[in-house]
Each structure stands twice: as structure tokens, then as C-alpha cells.
Amino acid sequence: MLFPGQSEPSLLHKCSSSYPIGIFDSGVGGLTVLRELRKQLPHESVVYFADTARLPYGSKSPTEIIEFVYQILTWMRSQQVKMVIMACNTSSALALDILRPHFDFPVLGLILPGARAAVKHGKHIGVIATEATVKSNAYAQAMQETQPNAKIWQIACPEFVPLIEGDRLADPYTIQVASNYLEPLIQDQIDTLVFGCTHYPHLKGLLSQVLPYPVNFINPAAYVVKAAVKELEILGLRHTNLELAVNNTFTRFYVSGDPQQFAKISSRWLNKMPSVEQVNLSHVELLS
Known part of the structure; x- marks a missing residue:
């Protein structure tokens, strides 16, 4: 089905390598x-x-x-x-x-490349993402298709994006929010953490401080x-x-x-x- 005002797409995109x-x-x-x-x-x-x-x-x-x-x-x-x-x-x-x-x-x-990278690096995988991404279950499905035995935990972190967009990375409140979000994943002893939102790599330094042990960070970017x-x-x-x-x-x-x-x-x-x-x-x- 074509959307309003849209013509049938060509089979080969006619463009130049110099295009952005x-x-x-x-x-x-x-x-x-x-x-x-x-x-x-x-x-x-x-x-x-x-x-x-x-x-x-x-x-x-x-x-x-x-x-x-x-x-x-x-x-x-x-x-x-x-x-x-x-x-x-x-x-x-x-x-x-x-x-x-x-x-x-x-x-x-981002989902498929990130999911494939995650299952190559770990077996107990945590995914932090927006509420919509977690509800979609897209990361878990993509990982299980690649590695059915992978154990996956997903946490929605709705406060992260507004805090990052508000330039509050150094705010003590942001550290507390991060600690609260990561606590269940720490209890589950994850070995790999997927940044299921492109904003979240901006928090890598902070999250490394919150985690009590080293984990593999997967940046799907x-x-x-x-x-x-x-x-x-x-x-x-x-x-x-x-x-x-x-x-x-x-x-x-x-x-x-x-x-x-x-x-x-x-x-x-x-x-x-x-x-x-x-x-x-x-x-x-x-x-x-």
C-alpha cells in the first residue's frame, strides 16, 4: 500500500555517491x-x-x-x-x-545490529531503553532469534532523555535516577548492557560509576x-x-x-x- 501523495518507489535509487x-x-x-x-x-x-x-x-x-x-x-x-x-x-x-x-x-x-552485537559479547544481557522500545520487545526478539539461550532483561528509563536534553549529566539527581534504574539489572548479574536509546551513551561514564562491576557496553550506533x-x-x-x-x-x-x-x-x-x-x-x- 502506498501512502497519500506517494508514487511507486523505483527499484534502484538514482543518486550520486556525493549525496549526503x-x-x-x-x-x-x-x-x-x-x-x-x-x-x-x-x-x-x-x-x-x-x-x-x-x-x-x-x-x-x-x-x-x-x-x-x-x-x-x-x-x-x-x-x-x-x-x-x-x-x-x-x-x-x-x-x-x-x-x-x-x-x-x-x-x-539500530535494533538488529545492536542485538547481534549483544549476543556475541554476553549471555546475561540488560537492555535500557525508552518505554516504547521496551514495550515493543524488539531487542529481546532480535536477540532470541540469533541466540535462543540468551537471558535478557529490559528496563524502561523514561527520565534519561529529558535529563540529557536538559544538560543535567552532572546533576546528583541524575546519578540517583541511574542507580534506581540499574538496581534490578545489577541484582540479575548482567554481563552486558545495551544502550537501547541513542541518548544513553552520553551517560556511559556515569553508568560505569553506578555499576559495581565491569560489564560490556553495547552501543548499537x-x-x-x-x-x-x-x-x-x-x-x-x-x-x-x-x-x-x-x-x-x-x-x-x-x-x-x-x-x-x-x-x-x-x-x-x-x-x-x-x-x-x-x-x-x-x-x-x-x-x-
Whole structure:
């Protein structure tokens, strides 16, 4: 079934290797994916979109998430991207399989790459994620398909995203919240912890202090970018003209909310104050 105003997608996305890669999230969480992309694909340009006007995604209904993602992917298409990475676990869990077939560029999600990495590193696996991602059971299902004997515990951590977006990493309250969330996983003696939300790697240092023993931290961002590298190479869309790429590599930042707020918070991880443009998605037709 095609969505309103959408034509049948072509079998082969007609684009150039010089086109940018799209990354989107509800906020600054997707910067963890951007960071990995800069490590593994340093010669690619990026269009980064943060849906800050509607965060957090984790407390939204599946229908709302699908509508939001449809709007964002439609806007990304207007930016002539050659690929989109859903740098949002909630979107990956609820919208990826539904919307991916209806766009003529590759759309990658975090769940499967992260799940496969987790079962390679541990047998007692904890997943911390948003309420929506936990309710979807997407991580547990993906892990059990790969490793049926894996023991998996999932914890919803709804306060983490607002605390990170509020730039409260050093707040004692954040440490207390983290301790409360991790206590059941500590009791279950997990050996591996999956960041089931792209915001959560920003808390890695804090979580390492809360955990009483070392665990394997799995950041799905690293593994979805590995998948992106392979996909681009298969499609012949990886930027191979390195001299041209170095001269033209850049990241354009867009938000649906306050550009200044996003610039201020993201500068902590970008080591600079980015230029950020506001985008109004209200003109994009919703699914209904």
C-alpha cells in the first residue's frame, strides 16, 4: 500500500555517491551515531535532523511515531539523501519495517545490529531503553532469534532523555535516577548492557560509576554504521573521491524546535557551536 501523495518507489535509487547521508533522532541522542559515522565514514556529508519539538519519542504512541517518521523521511527525500539512518531506537522498533519499503533510498535501523552485537559479547544481557522500545520487545526478539539461550532483561528509563536534553549529566539527581534504574539489572548479574536509546551513551561514564562491576557496553550506533558502510559499498554509493570529499564534507543540522537550545546542548559533544536551522514539518501530510 502506498501512502497519500506517494508514487511507486523505483527499484534502484538514482543518486550520486556525493549525496549526503541522513541521520535523525528526537534530539541530541543521534549525535552518538554521527560520531560513529565520522569515525567509519569520514568523507561523507551528513544531514542531521532532530525532532526536538516533539521529544521524547519514548512516551508517544506507535501511531504517532510512525507519523513523525513518515514526515521526517519525506523531508529527507527532499534533501536528496542517498541513505537514512534512524538514529532512534524507538523509531527503529516501531516504524522501520512499516515505512522502509515506501522510500526509494536505504533506511537503516539500530535494533538488529545492536542485538547481534549483544549476543556475541554476553549471555546475561540488560537492555535500557525508552518505554516504547521496551514495550515493543524488539531487542529481546532480535536477540532470541540469533541466540535462543540468551537471558535478557529490559528496563524502561523514561527520565534519561529529558535529563540529557536538559544538560543535567552532572546533576546528583541524575546519578540517583541511574542507580534506581540499574538496581534490578545489577541484582540479575548482567554481563552486558545495551544502550537501547541513542541518548544513553552520553551517560556511559556515569553508568560505569553506578555499576559495581565491569560489564560490556553495547552501543548499537557503532554497529549500524558498520552496516551502513557495507550497504553503501554494495550499492556503489560510498564516496570514493577522497580529495573531493575532504573539500566538501560537512554536516548540516536541522531541528523542529529551538535551534539555539539544540546548538547549546550539542556543543558539549561536537566541541563547537554548530549552525542549526529550524524546519517546519507541518506541511508534510500525516498518515491517517
